[in-house]
Amino acid sequence: MQKHNFNSGPSILPQTVIEQAAAAIKDFNGIGLSILEIGHRTKWFMDIMEEARHLVKQLMNLDDNYEVLFLHGGASTQFMQVPYNLLDQNKTAAYCNNGIWGSKGIKEAKLFGNVHVASSSADKNHSYIPKELSIPGHAVYLHYTTNNTVEGTQWHHIPATDTPLVSDMSSDIFSRDLDFKKFSLIYAGAQKNMGAAGVNLVVVKKDILGKVNRPIPTILDYRQHIASDSLLNTPPVFAVYVSLLTLRWIISEGGLNVMAQRSTERARLLYSTLENLPLYTLPVATEDRSEMNIVFIIKDASLEKLFLQECETHGMVGVKGHRSVGGLRVSMYNALPLSSVQAFCDLLKDFSEKHG
Amino acid sequence: MQKHNFNSGPSILPQTVIEQAAAAIKDFNGIGLSILEIGHRTKWFMDIMEEARHLVKQLMNLDDNYEVLFLHGGASTQFMQVPYNLLDQNKTAAYCNNGIWGSKGIKEAKLFGNVHVASSSADKNHSYIPKELSIPGHAVYLHYTTNNTVEGTQWHHIPATDTPLVSDMSSDIFSRDLDFKKFSLIYAGAQKNMGAAGVNLVVVKKDILGKVNRPIPTILDYRQHIASDSLLNTPPVFAVYVSLLTLRWIISEGGLNVMAQRSTERARLLYSTLENLPLYTLPVATEDRSEMNIVFIIKDASLEKLFLQECETHGMVGVKGHRSVGGLRVSMYNALPLSSVQAFCDLLKDFSEKHG
Numbered sequence: 001m002q003k004h005n006f007n008s009g010p011s012i013l014p015q016t017v018i019e020q021a022a023a024a025i026k027d028f029n030g031i032g033l034s035i036l037e038i039g040h041r042t043k044w045f046m047d048i049m050e051e052a053r054h055l056v057k058q059l060m061n062l063d064d065n066y067e068v069l070f071l072h073g074g075a076s077t078q079f080m081q082v083p084y085n086l087l088d089q090n091k092t093a094a095y096c097n098n099g100i101w102g103s104k105g106i107k108e109a110k111l112f113g114n115v116h117v118a119s120s121s122a123d124k125n126h127s128y129i130p131k132e133l134s135i136p137g138h139a140v141y142l143h144y145t146t147n148n149t150v151e152g153t154q155w156h157h158i159p160a161t162d163t164p165l166v167s168d169m170s171s172d173i174f175s176r177d178l179d180f181k182k183f184s185l186i187y188a189g190a191q192k193n194m195g196a197a198g199v200n201l202v203v204v205k206k207d208i209l210g211k212v213n214r215p216i217p218t219i220l221d222y223r224q225h226i227a228s229d230s231l232l233n234t235p236p237v238f239a240v241y242v243s244l245l246t247l248r249w250i251i252s253e254g255g256l257n258v259m260a261q262r263s264t265e266r267a268r269l270l271y272s273t274l275e276n277l278p279l280y281t282l283p284v285a286t287e288d289r290s291e292m293n294i295v296f297i298i299k300d301a302s303l304e305k306l307f308l309q310e311c312e313t314h315g316m317v318g319v320k321g322h323r324s325v326g327g328l329r330v331s332m333y334n335a336l337p338l339s340s341v342q343a344f345c346d347l348l349k350d351f352s353e354k355h356g
Numbered sequence: 357m358q359k360h361n362f363n364s365g366p367s368i369l370p371q372t373v374i375e376q377a378a379a380a381i382k383d384f385n386g387i388g389l390s391i392l393e394i395g396h397r398t399k400w401f402m403d404i405m406e407e408a409r410h411l412v413k414q415l416m417n418l419d420d421n422y423e424v425l426f427l428h429g430g431a432s433t434q435f436m437q438v439p440y441n442l443l444d445q446n447k448t449a450a451y452c453n454n455g456i457w458g459s460k461g462i463k464e465a466k467l468f469g470n471v472h473v474a475s476s477s478a479d480k481n482h483s484y485i486p487k488e489l490s491i492p493g494h495a496v497y498l499h500y501t502t503n504n505t506v507e508g509t510q511w512h513h514i515p516a517t518d519t520p521l522v523s524d525m526s527s528d529i530f531s532r533d534l535d536f537k538k539f540s541l542i543y544a545g546a547q548k549n550m551g552a553a554g555v556n557l558v559v560v561k562k563d564i565l566g567k568v569n570r571p572i573p574t575i576l577d578y579r580q581h582i583a584s585d586s587l588l589n590t591p592p593v594f595a596v597y598v599s600l601l602t603l604r605w606i607i608s609e610g611g612l613n614v615m616a617q618r619s620t621e622r623a624r625l626l627y628s629t630l631e632n633l634p635l636y637t638l639p640v641a642t643e644d645r646s647e648m649n650i651v652f653i654i655k656d657a658s659l660e661k662l663f664l665q666e667c668e669t670h671g672m673v674g675v676k677g678h679r680s681v682g683g684l685r686v687s688m689y690n691a692l693p694l695s696s697v698q699a700f701c702d703l704l705k706d707f708s709e710k711h712g
Contacts, residue, residue: 001388003388005389007394010393010394010395010396010593013392018390018393022378022379022381022382025374025377032671033361033673034369036366036369036551037361038366039363039367040553072430072433072554073429073575074428074589074590076589076590077428079574079575080575107574108574108575189590191593196593196594197392197591198555198591198593198594199554217467218436218460219429220436233430233432234365234366234430235553235554236555237552237553238552238553238594238595239554239592239594242392315388317389
């Protein structure tokens, strides 16, 4: 049975990426060795790292004021690494508290300096994005999560401020074009729109670094990684390679604008289907809905279990909501074909007819 | 042409592991999804993590006083994470300075507390392992690197001390049986004897934790990882799976004693060949030679380039010494067949006859 993969992360990858990755495990580029068996200081791997860094800069249209790093870990690592590098003990950073991931970032930042909460949507279970921000003039950066994977909200604008912007883009990176030059630091765990779990993309504007007084452990210091071209220690070789394959795929499909068109098309189809079926409720404010993670509720909660069984019967995986909020959630990343969304909409309708 | 893989890391893996890993990329266990596409909180992955942790405990013969974690990063991450968790600012840890990796560990530990150098082999370019250690009575732990990948030395005994032992076993983990219960913390980057780059094995005796006063960022706190069964954040899913496959392979081959027999056999063959050919010099003290990384020199250094060309011609990769020390190095991890060592010995003899 064909599977429809709505996992929130790790999640669906393009079929061509999967095939190329599997081939490279057996024999990388015909060299007679697996990609798992080659040193990271071989020309083979250094070319991979170089191309991956270059393609990120190309997709983001960034100049040499920016550096691209592929680091171990995921966004949870960056929650700590960002303030370690940017926030001095007696300084203040502004954070938007728009969901579970942003609040985790706040918790870690407080270990390093002062945190000013610039906005919070906690009053309505993080079901919207506050538009008014309170940013102290002395804040060294403003941190926000561009897409809230758990709550299903997404920023559809970039905050207008002179404060340097730091963003967790883990769950919507490369799903749309943005004016990336407006950001001073962008990070993203790869396992949603960009590759496999085990690698972090960090894009950093160099002028934001070197301003804290604390000593930074070598492996956590962005400057050390920059100085060694993201080869400070053994990188997660295979995960970087899968990111490269995905970046190549994005470009070969037509780039970020094509990704954005497809994303909008998927989201329109699913949201309009849900809106037209009274069995279901959409808890998120219309203007702040995520195109990546669609959160919805069956009004009669007793039907939820049955609905999930129907999903399983139809090969649809990853539909259950995050364990912290419950309900239902469908994640629709770059690699998800419209046909999977259509199949899910058909199921929504069928289920509604039977139980509505 | 068949390749002989003498890479120092990432390095050779068992062929069966490579085949199983490639198959799982295409379709994991017949579920219709790639291992790269499944969530880490699915039963599919939680079973992988659980089995991997269990097999490590089984191979090391450890009881429930120990916890096994698979964490992001490599040994370079642990250089910082170990003192973050174990060494208070006003306390002292003892470190053996036996090579490049140990000295990097010392550098990071100094950011967190006092470091007492218990032994140093710097006087002879780290070509031996000092047997006398100076360990202050108040030292909170003694750190040493069981095998020095770069310099080609290996500890063939466990230091006799009441001070808790902390060891970097990155390059000889699971190549021999040890009394692992003598250690309070063991860590190893997986990319030599245990799997692919991008994951760290950390084995920790619980009673050594919780004794520092500093706040520890969540993602760096061993206790947080223990509390969530090594699923605190998205783990490096595929790298953990490759480790599991390798652990299964070790057990199916007969366990650590079989690995040790093969290791000793490979090392005897290569060292005895080198000893009998006057063209080559072995810089390491005989009793401290590593079975994993065999470092040697061609007396006439002008022949080195030609020798490396011969290696390339014969499909032998990874023979060049580490960039920090030069010379030549052959790494022989668990998965290396004796036939590769024999082929290399034949080349050593041929080259010696031509140029001796």
